[in-house]
Amino acid sequence: MTFQTLSHDTAASAATLPAPPDAPAGFPDRIAFFLDLDGTVLDLAATPGGVSIPRETVRAIGRLARRLDGALAVVTGRSLADVDHILQPLRLPAAALHGAELRRRGGGRSAGAAEPPPARLTAALGAFVDQRPGLSLEDKGASVAVHFRASPEREGEVRERVGELVDRLAPTHEVQPGKMVAEVRPRGVDKGAALKALMEQPPFKGRVPLVFGDDLTDEFAFEAAVSLGGGAVLVGEVDRPSAAAHMLPDPAALRAWLAELAEAA
Numbered sequence: 001m002t003f004q005t006l007s008h009d010t011a012a013s014a015a016t017l018p019a020p021p022d023a024p025a026g027f028p029d030r031i032a033f034f035l036d037l038d039g040t041v042l043d044l045a046a047t048p049g050g051v052s053i054p055r056e057t058v059r060a061i062g063r064l065a066r067r068l069d070g071a072l073a074v075v076t077g078r079s080l081a082d083v084d085h086i087l088q089p090l091r092l093p094a095a096a097l098h099g100a101e102l103r104r105r106g107g108g109r110s111a112g113a114a115e116p117p118p119a120r121l122t123a124a125l126g127a128f129v130d131q132r133p134g135l136s137l138e139d140k141g142a143s144v145a146v147h148f149r150a151s152p153e154r155e156g157e158v159r160e161r162v163g164e165l166v167d168r169l170a171p172t173h174e175v176q177p178g179k180m181v182a183e184v185r186p187r188g189v190d191k192g193a194a195l196k197a198l199m200e201q202p203p204f205k206g207r208v209p210l211v212f213g214d215d216l217t218d219e220f221a222f223e224a225a226v227s228l229g230g231g232a233v234l235v236g237e238v239d240r241p242s243a244a245a246h247m248l249p250d251p252a253a254l255r256a257w258l259a260e261l262a263e264a265a
């Protein structure tokens, strides 16, 4: 495996990471792909429902999944229903809601970890959002998100209030910060644990993971992949340390990279 494990302590180093090789080592027989969606494959949009994906990207992902013998999964904060809607007609293995919803090859779903937060928390978040123009609540079941992209000046207030409400009302859940969003997800559920769970079974077992992501939640998956001898590609520049050893400037660059690899395959 040629993906190096590097340590990146500064934003400057993260901004100067090399691009991933055109043909990653182990492709297609010994490697597994894990794709984050928003900010990675998808350009960010004003609202969760405002995203779109070029049809040729869906075709490229489908083709790569076949070439990898099915060892291509989505790892996302979105729900499985959203994943299938965005990537239709594909139905890929997926760790949705940060891993609270897990779909292995063949459509089997995990049960258990996907309990929603207490209703009193969702009600309190709803009341908070209703009183502040520009905020919105995305209720995804096991995970709930407060979005402030339309009101970025409210970031401090949102992060503080969501943290306080979760501490007081939802001991089963914890806060997951993200881009213009404060999410609430089940405690201990993260993309790293989800990646490791998928890697335990075919078609992932015996391969090395390569993860593509952009946000804080993806760092769990980056670290898990590196710990399993694989690698990570950060999409977009960040002002934080990252476990990724490679970088692409934006989702368009990743879509082009995937299309080229699919074409070559």
Ligand SMILES: O=P(O)(O)OC[C@H]1O[C@H](O[C@H]2O[C@H](CO)[C@@H](O)[C@H](O)[C@H]2O)[C@H](O)[C@@H](O)[C@@H]1O
Pocket (backbone or CB within 6 Å): 036, 037, 038, 039, 040, 043, 044, 045, 046, 047, 048, 049, 050, 051, 075, 076, 077, 078, 079, 138, 140, 145, 147, 149, 178, 179, 180, 181, 183, 215, 217
């Ligand atoms: O894990 P991901 O696939 O990256 O999903 C993370 C969250 O993505 C969505 O929110 C983000 O994208 C929106 C559309 O571009 C944007 O409006 C918002 O500001 C971003 O935070 C999604 O709505 C969340 O449920 C996901 O958890």
